[in-house]
Amino acid sequence: ALFTDPADILADKQYHYIVVGAGPGGSVVASRLSEDPQTNVLLIEAGPSDEGVLPIEVPYLAYELQPNTTHDWNYTTTPQTGLDGRAVIYSRGRVLGGSSSINVMAYTRSSRDDFDRYAAVGGDQGWSWDAIEPYYRKLEHLVPPVDHHNTSGQVEWQIHGTRGPLNITVANAPFPIDSHVVATTQELSEEYPYNEDMNSGYPLGIGWAQATYGNGIRATASSSYIRPVISRPNLDVLINTITTKILRSRHSDEAGVPVFSGVEVAQSSTSPTFAFNATKEVVLSAGAINTPQLLLLSGIGPRAHLASLGIETVVDLPAVGQNLADHPRVGNQFSVASAQDDLGDTIGRNSTLFDELLQEWEEKRQGVMANGGTNHIGWLRLPADDPIWETEEDPSAGPAAPHYEFLFRPAFASSIPGTPTPATGNFMTVLAVLVSPTSAGSVTLSSASPFAPPVIDPAFLSTPFDVYTMRAAIRSAARFVLSAQTWDGFVTGQGAGFADVDLNDDAAVDKWARAQASTIWHPTGTARMGGCGYVEEGSVVDPDLRVRGTEGLRVVDASVFPFIPAAHPQAAVYAFAERAADLIKSGRRFC
Numbered sequence: 001a002l003f004t005d006p007a008d009i010l011a012d013k014q015y016h017y018i019v020v021g022a023g024p025g026g027s028v029v030a031s032r033l034s035e036d037p038q039t040n041v042l043l044i045e046a047g048p049s050d051e052g053v054l055p056i057e058v059p060y061l062a063y064e065l066q067p068n069t070t071h072d073w074n075y076t077t078t079p080q081t082g083l084d085g086r087a088v089i090y091s092r093g094r095v096l097g098g099s100s101s102i103n104v105m106a107y108t109r110s111s112r113d114d115f116d117r118y119a120a121v122g123g124d125q126g127w128s129w130d131a132i133e134p135y136y137r138k139l140e141h142l143v144p145p146v147d148h149h150n151t152s153g154q155v156e157w158q159i160h161g162t163r164g165p166l167n168i169t170v171a172n173a174p175f176p177i178d179s180h181v182v183a184t185t186q187e188l189s190e191e192y193p194y195n196e197d198m199n200s201g202y203p204l205g206i207g208w209a210q211a212t213y214g215n216g217i218r219a220t221a222s223s224s225y226i227r228p229v230i231s232r233p234n235l236d237v238l239i240n241t242i243t244t245k246i247l248r249s250r251h252s253d254e255a256g257v258p259v260f261s262g263v264e265v266a267q268s269s270t271s272p273t274f275a276f277n278a279t280k281e282v283v284l285s286a287g288a289i290n291t292p293q294l295l296l297l298s299g300i301g302p303r304a305h306l307a308s309l310g311i312e313t314v315v316d317l318p319a320v321g322q323n324l325a326d327h328p329r330v331g332n333q334f335s336v337a338s339a340q341d342d343l344g345d346t347i348g349r350n351s352t353l354f355d356e357l358l359q360e361w362e363e364k365r366q367g368v369m370a371n372g373g374t375n376h377i378g379w380l381r382l383p384a385d386d387p388i389w390e391t392e393e394d395p396s397a398g399p400a401a402p403h404y405e406f407l408f409r410p411a412f413a414s415s416i417p418g419t420p421t422p423a424t425g426n427f428m429t430v431l432a433v434l435v436s437p438t439s440a441g442s443v444t445l446s447s448a449s450p451f452a453p454p455v456i457d458p459a460f461l462s463t464p465f466d467v468y469t470m471r472a473a474i475r476s477a478a479r480f481v482l483s484a485q486t487w488d489g490f491v492t493g494q495g496a497g498f499a500d501v502d503l504n505d506d507a508a509v510d511k512w513a514r515a516q517a518s519t520i521w522h523p524t525g526t527a528r529m530g531g532c533g534y535v536e537e538g539s540v541v542d543p544d545l546r547v548r549g550t551e552g553l554r555v556v557d558a559s560v561f562p563f564i565p566a567a568h569p570q571a572a573v574y575a576f577a578e579r580a581a582d583l584i585k586s587g588r589r590f591c
């Protein structure tokens with residue numbers, strides 16, 4: 001059942017599991033655990049219901065969901081030294097479905113090497129690509145695009161699941177740039193090879209994007225895992241309610257380890273608090289920003305930081321909130337000769353056209369509104385003989401993993417939220433994203449109040465490798481568009497703010513990167529997984545995702561990745577959560 005007020009839940013209600021946060025991590029766990037009718041589950045979400053919210057349903061309207069909306073936590077980072085002291089708007093979903101309800105829907109599974117490195121770090125082959133790949137098939141429902149075009153050569157159907165809860169599909173509305181992107185992969189095939197399906201474990205190259213929508217409607221952790229099962233008598237979903245603390249039971253276990261067995265919640269800083277009890281476990285799935293915040297508020301984290309805020313240390317775990325990794329992105333614009341080839345700005349500048357397209361979506365669930373904003377994605381590596389390797393070790397997970405990414409947009413797109421589209425001119429954009437960053441940031445508390453925003457420092461572009469690779473990625477984006485003949489006459493040159501950047505001048509490219517970089521919303525690593533004996537090396541959870549030094553407490557969300565996936569991470573979070581649910585059900589103790 002759905003509850004909007006904790007006062008409506010009977011005070012003596014017994015739960016086996018309490019799951020905090022209804023994003024991909026928490027929704028999968030709550031849904032799978034409640035498959036057993038004997039298991040009572042409470043899922044607590046800070047935000048409201050996602051039901052009936054038009055921009056959540058209409059794929060093309062994804063960019064209306066952030067920043068500064070009621071479905072966003074509306075965070076901001078600390079001033080970033082690597083970005084000339086600029087603070088960055090830092091959106092996180094605050095709604096049923098979590099960030100999957102406000103994200104831009106790219107569905108990318110990561111490389112085989114990413115998962116094999118997780119398995120190596122955890123010492124548990126269960127996190128390897130070969131072991132996780134069946135979970136991808138289990139969670140996916142690959143559906144045909146709504147325009148029924150022939151998808152051969154665009155997606156490998158046989159490597160995907162077709163019966164899982166989460167709809168995914170390939171782009172279902174053609175963009176004017178599509179044929180040129182594909183033609184470039186033929187013309188410059190050595191540097192930019194075509195990849196028929198980037199979700200095979202081998203993502204390198206350029207290919208058609210897959211995304212979390214289907215039949216014209218966005219698919220989220222809520223629409224796929226929670227709403228279809230919300231009538232289960234053993235699943236309670238409590239929305240509009242913030243978990244303020246994880247509660248310790250009065251007794252430690254026989255070995256003196258603190259036992260966590262419940263949560264404290266409140267609807268606002270002025271409303272009454274309530275406590276709920278879990279007889280088996282509390283599962284934290286509040287995401288890579290709020291999970292470490294909750295651990296710290298509950299006395300689990302670096303002792304000195306906790307002491308500075310007057311919080312009693314229950315478990316001294318130095319890595320809580322550390323190792324924040326994220327992917328910085330820079331939008332690089334190009335001028336396009338013809339207005340009709342600038343699809344996004346044509347729609348943005350013509351409200352009649354916008355209304356017609358929305359009506360087409362309302363009537364038929366088809367057309368541009370049934371599509372996301374990106375039809376092609378590229379995953380690329382610095383060359384093997386790049387001079388950077390004389391001074392730097394390769395931070396990627398292995399030869400199948402990329403260092404940087406391209407996202408192609410048929411519009412003016414800025415990486416600085418809120419930047420207005422120029423009043424005149426026609427554009428396309430190649431976003432360059434650094435997906436193998438070595439910068440490591442942190443999430444800490446600003447106050448002992450659970451209602452105060454945490455201090456978020458992703459430390460963007462703070463290492464020589466990151467600055468170098470972002471520079472290489474921006475130059476590569478320009479090479480893709482300006483050196484392939486297919487774009488002759490279509491593109492007239494660098495455009496908008498990017499027009500003034502002298503690509504031959506390292507300092508000029510770096511200046512552009514530092515001025516334009518912002519998050520592509522992929523924070524991970526703040527409660528990272530380590531192997532059985534690795535506490536001293538700075539992990540927070542063990543290979544079962546149990547919080548070290550505690551009983552009854554687990555983390556299942558993007559915080560646990562020991563290294564940031566070199567991909568858009570939602571797919572990996574869904575897959576990790578599917579396996580975590582099996583681990584919880586089995587009661588396994590790996591260490």
Ligand SMILES: Cc1cc2nc3c(=O)[nH]c(=O)nc-3n(C[C@H](O)[C@H](O)[C@H](O)COP(=O)(O)OP(=O)(O)OC[C@H]3O[C@@H](n4cnc5c(N)ncnc54)[C@H](O)[C@@H]3O)c2cc1C
Pocket residue numbers: 020021022023024025026044045046047066091092093094095096097098099100102103104105106107108241242243244285286287288290291294520521522556557558559567568569570571573
């Ligand atoms: C704007 C945006 C665009 C993105 N685009 C993509 C994309 O295209 N492709 C992709 O793969 N990934 C994308 N991502 C990232 C992806 O959505 C996340 O990696 C993924 O959702 C993480 O899942 P999670 O379960 O770890 O956390 P989240 O999805 O963030 O869910 C955490 C949930 O916990 C709730 N919560 C937090 N604190 C509390 C508390 N104290 N009490 C109760 N509830 C709480 C939150 O409100 C939220 O609902 C994007 C993210 C954003 C914000």
